[in-house]
Amino acid sequence: MFNIFKKKENKIEKIYSPFKGNLVNLEDVPDAVFAQKMMGDGVAIIPSEGKLYSPVDGEIVNVFDTKHAIMIKSNDNTNILIHVGLETMSLEGKPFDVKVKAGDKVKAKDLIMEVDLDFITSNDLNIITPVVIMDDADSVKRTVKDRIEPGNVDINSIIMEVE
Numbered sequence: 001m002f003n004i005f006k007k008k009e010n011k012i013e014k015i016y017s018p019f020k021g022n023l024v025n026l027e028d029v030p031d032a033v034f035a036q037k038m039m040g041d042g043v044a045i046i047p048s049e050g051k052l053y054s055p056v057d058g059e060i061v062n063v064f065d066t067k068h069a070i071m072i073k074s075n076d077n078t079n080i081l082i083h084v085g086l087e088t089m090s091l092e093g094k095p096f097d098v099k100v101k102a103g104d105k106v107k108a109k110d111l112i113m114e115v116d117l118d119f120i121t122s123n124d125l126n127i128i129t130p131v132v133i134m135d136d137a138d139s140v141k142r143t144v145k146d147r148i149e150p151g152n153v154d155i156n157s158i159i160m161e162v163e
Helices: 117-122
Strands: 013-016 020-025 041-047 052-053 059-064 069-074 079-083 096-097 111-115 127-134 143-148 151-152 160-163
Touching: 013 069, 013 079, 041 160
Parallel strands: none
Antiparallel strands: 013 160, 020 041, 020 151, 041 127, 052 111, 059 069, 069 079, 079 127, 096 111, 143 160
């Protein structure tokens, strides 16, 4: 009648690649904060082109002032941080053409940013981009259930499943 003893089914959410490029394990990112998963679990992508797409249907929660990172909350309450490159906040937004702002609704595969990858590398910075599942006080704890093996990905590639 009330189904209070019925086991709650965990919903699996698919996370698409935000970039075309080469997926690597998060542990291989040359930055201890990401490699040791201090910000959360996930993967990283070495982009081969500078178009960044939303990995989920959801809402833009934050575009960092220096435009190097975007936080998205999916419709299933998964918080995803996309951190474009390492130490790229020092570039003060120059290589980033952000197409969205906080509060915007997005669909998976919507273009949300264009990135001048050559500008980043010409400043001796790494373009590797961590894609991290984060927890916050308002969200349900989400865990990475599965991820694909390292290799080439595009925006149609499902890179992680989260539950």
